[in-house]
Amino acid sequence: MKKLKEFEPPKHLLQFDSMDELHQEFLEVYNSVDIHDINSVKEKLTILLVHSKKHFAHEEALMDEFGYLTHKEHKDEHNKVLAEMQYFLNLAQSSFGQKMLKAYYKEKLPSWFDLHLISMDSDLVHFLNTKNKVS
Numbered sequence: 001m002k003k004l005k006e007f008e009p010p011k012h013l014l015q016f017d018s019m020d021e022l023h024q025e026f027l028e029v030y031n032s033v034d035i036h037d038i039n040s041v042k043e044k045l046t047i048l049l050v051h052s053k054k055h056f057a058h059e060e061a062l063m064d065e066f067g068y069l070t071h072k073e074h075k076d077e078h079n080k081v082l083a084e085m086q087y088f089l090n091l092a093q094s095s096f097g098q099k100m101l102k103a104y105y106k107e108k109l110p111s112w113f114d115l116h117l118i119s120m121d122s123d124l125v126h127f128l129n130t131k132n133k134v135s
Ligand SMILES: [Fe+2]
Pocket: 019, 023, 055, 059, 121
């Protein structure tokens, strides 16, 4: 079966091991969905929500430990996507909501992931590397 989202090393590997591992795990769960089965979409998004809480808490602990200046913007972005995931899961009670959930999973979540990695997470890694933080 073709993967919904290919792993693209230049874009998805930021050269910081602990974060790279979390991002790879995210894509593995994301790709394990059967997009034609709404129960599978709900199940995978629920797992991704739990995984993202762990993933974001790890990044936020690094920000706090090393005094990352734009931590508020980055944390706000994390909270926004967690709220969004929960919103679409809640919406999936109706058939309209299920369509919205599927579209969110297929289109918006993966583009959010790419954008977040190439902007905020890359910036955080760059900062950590200047601090000589070992990943
Ligand atoms: Fe991340």
